Amino acid sequence: MLEITTHRFLFLKRKEFWFYNSERVTKGTYNAFCYSNEKDACRKKTVLKEQTSLINLEKSSEELYSKINRTFKYHIHKAESIGITTHVDYSPTPQICNQIMSEFSVFANKKQIEWNPNRIKALRKLNKIIISEAFLKEERIVTHVYLHDANRVVLLHSYNPKDIADKKMQGYANKYLHWKEILSFKNFGLKLYDFGGINMRQHPGISKFKISFGGEVRDCYSYIEVNPLLTLVVNFYKKLKSR
Numbered sequence: 001m002l003e004i005t006t007h008r009f010l011f012l013k014r015k016e017f018w019f020y021n022s023e024r025v026t027k028g029t030y031n032a033f034c035y036s037n038e039k040d041a042c043r044k045k046t047v048l049k050e051q052t053s054l055i056n057l058e059k060s061s062e063e064l065y066s067k068i069n070r071t072f073k074y075h076i077h078k079a080e081s082i083g084i085t086t087h088v089d090y091s092p093t094p095q096i097c098n099q100i101m102s103e104f105s106v107f108a109n110k111k112q113i114e115w116n117p118n119r120i121k122a123l124r125k126l127n128k129i130i131i132s133e134a135f136l137k138e139e140r141i142v143t144h145v146y147l148h149d150a151n152r153v154v155l156l157h158s159y160n161p162k163d164i165a166d167k168k169m170q171g172y173a174n175k176y177l178h179w180k181e182i183l184s185f186k187n188f189g190l191k192l193y194d195f196g197g198i199n200m201r202q203h204p205g206i207s208k209f210k211i212s213f214g215g216e217v218r219d220c221y222s223y224i225e226v227n228p229l230l231t232l233v234v235n236f237y238k239k240l241k242s243r
Contacts, residue, residue: 001025002128002149006118016119019152029227035154035194035220047223052154053215055193057186064182067214072175079134079176082169084141086180088132090188097124100131100145107159115157123147132184134177141173144181153185154194178213 001023007014013028020036035052055064065073089096101117108115123129130146130153141164145157164170182193195210197203198217211217 002126002147004119004122004126004128006116006122018147018154019149027225027227031225031227032222033225034222036222038221047221050220050222051198051217052220053195053198053210053213054218055182055195055213055215057182057191057193061183061186064186064214065179068179069212069214072212075172075175076179079169079172082172083136084173084176085135086132086177087135088130088181088184090130091127092124092129092131094124096131097121097129100143103143103161104145104157104159119147119156120145132177132181134173136169136173141170142177144177146181148185148190151190152192152194153190155196182213 001020002016002018003025004016004018005013005028006016007030012030014030014032015028016032016034017025017036018034020033020038022038035050055067057064068076092100097120101120104115105117107113120129128147128149130148132144132146133140134142140161142158142160144155146153147156148154158174160170185193193215195213195215198207198210200207
């Protein structure tokens with residue numbers, strides 16, 4: 001499990017608990033449980049049942065590769081043949097994280113994606129963020145951002161720093177980067193590669209892309225718990241504004 005604090009204001013704390021599995025935790029005032037494995041989570045009123053694709057990194061490299069979609073294997077070979085290179089950074093500096101936040105903010109606004117920059121800052125302080133990149137010569141083609149605990153790594157963000165004219169090459173680079181990450185995370189000692197949300201109804205293209213890397217689709221749960229004290233504060237504030 002990974003616990004991070006994304007916001008602090010006086011006595012108020014916003015915490016996120018990733019991959020929660022009924023461990024004993026010290027909760028904040030506002031608690032977001034993300035991709036929980038908790039068996040009783042489905043009984044909660046506000047739970048969001050989700051699906052994700054998990055790749056078992058304890059398998060051999062040969063077995064992991066054999067599970068990848070045939071077309072994707074061709075694209076991975078194509079990327080390697082045209083000279084795509086990759087870099088995986090397990091301890092990005094504050095300067096690199098600030099650059100990533102600035103770039104992704106532009107990308108998110110363009111694509112109308114909601115995101116939390118404070119999460120990036122909190123993860124860097126805990127050294128639980130991974131930033132990986134694919135290049136053609138010295139031009140950066142694609143960037144991936146991950147968070148991880150001791151066992152599991154999950155894809156948070158994937159984006160292109162700038163518009164690339166050659167969309168095929170961009171696609172090759174993206175698939176190649178995912179494959180090189182799988183190998184790198186395996187060597188780093190992580191046990192599960194989590195592709196993040198799978199939703200065939202709302203995002204069929206993205207979901208098929210993730211599943212094509214051979215992971216197993218699993219259920220997980222996300223939900224929010226709010227301290228009663230915060231509810232009282234919010235209600236009091238609303239009454240003051242209504243006067």
